[in-house]
Amino acid sequence: MAEIHVMISSCERNVGIATAIRRKPVLANFTSKLQQTMADEDEVKLFGMWASPYSRRVELALKLKGIPFQYVEEDLSSKSCLLLKYNPVHQKIPVLVHNGKPIAESLVIMEYIDETWTNNPILPQDPYDRAMARFWAKFIDEKLLMTARKVSFASGKEKEQVIDEITEQLKLLESELQGKEYFSGPSIGYLDIVASVLVFWFGNVQEALGVDMFTQEKFPIIFGWIGKVFEIDAVKECRIPKEKHLEYIRTRLEALKSASK
Amino acid sequence: MAEIHVMISSCERNVGIATAIRRKPVLANFTSKLQQTMADEDEVKLFGMWASPYSRRVELALKLKGIPFQYVEEDLSSKSCLLLKYNPVHQKIPVLVHNGKPIAESLVIMEYIDETWTNNPILPQDPYDRAMARFWAKFIDEKLLMTARKVSFASGKEKEQVIDEITEQLKLLESELQGKEYFSGPSIGYLDIVASVLVFWFGNVQEALGVDMFTQEKFPIIFGWIGKVFEIDAVKECRIPKEKHLEYIRTRLEALKSASK
Numbered sequence: 001m002a003e004i005h006v007m008i009s010s011c012e013r014n015v016g017i018a019t020a021i022r023r024k025p026v027l028a029n030f031t032s033k034l035q036q037t038m039a040d041e042d043e044v045k046l047f048g049m050w051a052s053p054y055s056r057r058v059e060l061a062l063k064l065k066g067i068p069f070q071y072v073e074e075d076l077s078s079k080s081c082l083l084l085k086y087n088p089v090h091q092k093i094p095v096l097v098h099n100g101k102p103i104a105e106s107l108v109i110m111e112y113i114d115e116t117w118t119n120n121p122i123l124p125q126d127p128y129d130r131a132m133a134r135f136w137a138k139f140i141d142e143k144l145l146m147t148a149r150k151v152s153f154a155s156g157k158e159k160e161q162v163i164d165e166i167t168e169q170l171k172l173l174e175s176e177l178q179g180k181e182y183f184s185g186p187s188i189g190y191l192d193i194v195a196s197v198l199v200f201w202f203g204n205v206q207e208a209l210g211v212d213m214f215t216q217e218k219f220p221i222i223f224g225w226i227g228k229v230f231e232i233d234a235v236k237e238c239r240i241p242k243e244k245h246l247e248y249i250r251t252r253l254e255a256l257k258s259a260s261k
Numbered sequence: 262m263a264e265i266h267v268m269i270s271s272c273e274r275n276v277g278i279a280t281a282i283r284r285k286p287v288l289a290n291f292t293s294k295l296q297q298t299m300a301d302e303d304e305v306k307l308f309g310m311w312a313s314p315y316s317r318r319v320e321l322a323l324k325l326k327g328i329p330f331q332y333v334e335e336d337l338s339s340k341s342c343l344l345l346k347y348n349p350v351h352q353k354i355p356v357l358v359h360n361g362k363p364i365a366e367s368l369v370i371m372e373y374i375d376e377t378w379t380n381n382p383i384l385p386q387d388p389y390d391r392a393m394a395r396f397w398a399k400f401i402d403e404k405l406l407m408t409a410r411k412v413s414f415a416s417g418k419e420k421e422q423v424i425d426e427i428t429e430q431l432k433l434l435e436s437e438l439q440g441k442e443y444f445s446g447p448s449i450g451y452l453d454i455v456a457s458v459l460v461f462w463f464g465n466v467q468e469a470l471g472v473d474m475f476t477q478e479k480f481p482i483i484f485g486w487i488g489k490v491f492e493i494d495a496v497k498e499c500r501i502p503k504e505k506h507l508e509y510i511r512t513r514l515e516a517l518k519s520a521s522k
Contacts, residue, residue, distance in 0.1 A: 089400065089433060098389075101389055103389070103392045103393075103396070104396060105395075105396055105399055107395075107399075108392050108395045108396050108399065109392070111391070111392065111395060112388050112389070112391070112392040115388035115391060116388045127373050127376035127377045128359075128362055128364070128373070130372070130373070130376060131364045131369050131370070131372065131373040132364075134366075134368075134369045134372060135364070135365060135366055135369050138366055138368075138369065139350065142403075172350060
């Protein structure tokens with residue numbers, strides 16, 4: 001699949017919103033192999049950023065369901081007027097715009113996608129299984145990723161403590177995955193898509209930071225799952241290019257260090 | 262409605278889990294006026310804490326849907342074995358236990374309740390409206406309440422900045438509510454239940470902290486909504502007793518200050 005990343009950068013308040021809106025995103029050349037139930041008049045746009053695991057998970061959900069969409073790449077250092085218009089509260093990606101109506105927050109977007117396009121459900125059908133999927137998704141976003149962020153700023157003993165904390169959190173996920181093909185059961189689903197941050201992002205961040213906590217030896221079940229997940233075409237298409245990502249993380253870390261001096 | 266708050270305190274590891282389990286919670290004398298579709302054999306327990314807005318929102322959701330439940334009051338300074346068993350990841354209330362199966366995290370519990378007992382739906386039916394309700398619920402929990410927590414620790418100029426931040430966040434909610442009877446539309450629903458933290462908790466915390474940002478003058482629409490919400494019986498039943506709450510907050514603040522000295 002060839003993907004066109006369209007960059008809409010800078011709000012250009014002086015030029016006005018009208019000009020920015022005229023810069024229309026180009027339709028990504030996405031041909032789904034999966035059945036798709038979308039009406040022809042549906043217009044789906046995803047405002048994302050190539051290195052964001054939150055953006056990548058929405059992309060993956062759309063691809064797994066076979067929903068054609070326009071992908072709009074945002075320059076986060078100079079956000080577009082459209083992004084600010086569509087997500088005035090957080091001013092963040094990802095934002096899904098469906099027939100002109102914007103939805104922000106990746107977990108909210110994924111629920112919307114599953115409820116709007118009911119083919120290839122990503123959430124389980126049983127209410128208890130759905131609750132468990134939502135519980136672990138919150139755990140990944142509010143615990144694991146929040147702790148992972150702390151590593152960048154920590155040093156010495158504090159860094160060791162943060163790494164211990166992440167290790168404990170990953171052990172909980174390892175245990176949740178035990179005896180299953182995927183987090184969602186026999187096939188990839190909602191929680192796998194949320195956990196895709198471990199596939200797309202976690203390893204690269206660890207490498208850039210020079211830490212060594214997330215290894216196959218320590219987490220054989222999670223690494224087994226990563227191997228399986230990577231066999232899926234839609235996942236391959238969403239992979240974050242490693243060298244570009246490493247360079248991006250290192251540049252960001254340098255900027256953060258300079259800013260805190 | 263007479264409610265029995267059963268206190269199960271202390272894990273008593275020396276005594277063992279079996280003893281703690283024998284301390285059975287007493288069935289709350291709850292007779293619903295609303296239609297309820299629950300099977301007789303359903304057993305629903307809520308592990309909560311009287312001063313927690315997260316616990317109160319689950320209680321309110323159960324009451325609005327007319328689901329009989331046992332309420333188990335937890336002593337958070339000495340958590341019960343049952344709580345640790347049912348929520349080993351976070352070791353926090355609220356936990357809903359339905360026929361022996363535990364669910365943690367108030368927003369996850371509310372979705373579970375709505376999907377399991379489909380009478381008196383609390384979430385809207387339309388996927389976009391559902392997405393908006395979830396978006397604002399996340400905003401209340403991850404922005405407003407997180408900012409509100411900072412007030413306790415801040416002083417001087419920093420405190421002023423935090424108060425400005427909360428004011429901006431409350432303005433966004435005020436604007437979201439404009440032109441509506443309730444957050445959820447013409448009747449009380451999911452987002453109103455989540456926002457009930459403004460009804461049950463926010464005013465008392467503000468009073469105990471001696472700040473003055475959340476007033477009828479500044480937020481006439483939110484205060485109008487609070488007035489309407491308080492006319493609902495189930496809401497009245499979930500109200501946190503003011504004087505007891507003020508004393509509780511002041512004691513906690515003193516403890517926090519002593520700990521940070």
